[in-house]
Amino acid sequence: TEFGVVDIDAYLENFVDDEDVVLNHRLDRSGTVLRMAENYGEAERLLRRVCEADPQAFPPRVELANLFINSGEVGKGREQLQAILDGGARDPGVLLKVAATFALIGDFDRQEQVLLELLQREPHNLAAQMQLAFVPHRQLADSQGGVLEKAIQDPAVRPESRSRMGFALGNHYRNVKQYDKAFTYYRQGNELKGYRWDRARYQDWVERTCEIYTPEFFAQRADWGSDSRMPVLIVGMLRSGTTLVEQLLSSHSDVHGAGEFGSVSALASSQDQVAPDVLRDAASILRMDAPGCAAMAANYLRRSGAQARHGEHFVTNKLPTNVQRVGLFALLFPHAPVIHVQRDPRDNLLSIYFEDFTGYHPY
Numbered sequence: 001t002e003f004g005v006v007d008i009d010a011y012l013e014n015f016v017d018d019e020d021v022v023l024n025h026r027l028d029r030s031g032t033v034l035r036m037a038e039n040y041g042e043a044e045r046l047l048r049r050v051c052e053a054d055p056q057a058f059p060p061r062v063e064l065a066n067l068f069i070n071s072g073e074v075g076k077g078r079e080q081l082q083a084i085l086d087g088g089a090r091d092p093g094v095l096l097k098v099a100a101t102f103a104l105i106g107d108f109d110r111q112e113q114v115l116l117e118l119l120q121r122e123p124h125n126l127a128a129q130m131q132l133a134f135v136p137h138r139q140l141a142d143s144q145g146g147v148l149e150k151a152i153q154d155p156a157v158r159p160e161s162r163s164r165m166g167f168a169l170g171n172h173y174r175n176v177k178q179y180d181k182a183f184t185y186y187r188q189g190n191e192l193k194g195y196r197w198d199r200a201r202y203q204d205w206v207e208r209t210c211e212i213y214t215p216e217f218f219a220q221r222a223d224w225g226s227d228s229r230m231p232v233l234i235v236g237m238l239r240s241g242t243t244l245v246e247q248l249l250s251s252h253s254d255v256h257g258a259g260e261f262g263s264v265s266a267l268a269s270s271q272d273q274v275a276p277d278v279l280r281d282a283a284s285i286l287r288m289d290a291p292g293c294a295a296m297a298a299n300y301l302r303r304s305g306a307q308a309r310h311g312e313h314f315v316t317n318k319l320p321t322n323v324q325r326v327g328l329f330a331l332l333f334p335h336a337p338v339i340h341v342q343r344d345p346r347d348n349l350l351s352i353y354f355e356d357f358t359g360y361h362p363y
Contacts, residue, residue: 043067058084058094065101070259074105085114092118096127108135126151126161133168134356140172148172152188163192167356174354186354195362202363208282213327218334224290225332226297231304232316233264235323236341238361239351242318245341249316258307261317264325267303268296268332278328285328297332
């Protein structure tokens, strides 16, 4: 959830008498929830507990690999992925996740290798064929492309699966330079997501936001928040280059790149102090006070500071959509850096159109 804070230990006390397999499943799912909430320390503790109890518990190892990668420890994430493969994992669902995680760290050769080995055992695995089409410059075999082209027209197949097939076929035909067919399938992939975008409503929110965050607004609240410069916000449109900018910065020993560490609102919230949901209600920022602002800044610093495991003085957060919460961030940290990444809009929007994003991106 956006603001939820879970007391996992209290939750697990209800299940201590369950069979080990049930308890381990609850630990695994709880670790996943905590990872998604960017509570990496607690997530690692629970997931390691499952892995130590059952070395063949591969799904939590995938979660642990994702946890390390999301918190900037790519080497540890790669080690977990290799441990899964060395341990003899054969479940297609696990191997698909392993391949996708290799792609997350840019190791497309390993991603392709895992997928091809899976397809040797299961030549008709549609999910593996689709993911293979997302490997950069990879061309599907004619038979694979034909299967996907047939399945995308089948109304019995779930729309979300057909949507992914559209992006996979778009990639395939772009790689073989059949651009008209590529755009046909990219269009299908985007339309099958079923998004509806209320542009006028969003424009109203933008205008209201601009009305609120004036120089006078910040001058009146100049002594609120924290003087810390540790948190660094990297914002911009998706596919604008935020990842590259973070990689450049985190190559410096004094900077830790925390990845898409979470929304400013979520990181600033706790059970006792919930940050205003400025994305739903721009005017909610006006209901903040100085003590609450200081408490939210402390929450954010506590979570960010925990990522600087080697004593780094700066911790970046490159979640692009935080651009919509940059006013809240500026109130919490008036002296902290904000880096706005911009790319030629034509390149940027085309790149978005070609990308099969997870989550909700209706624009």
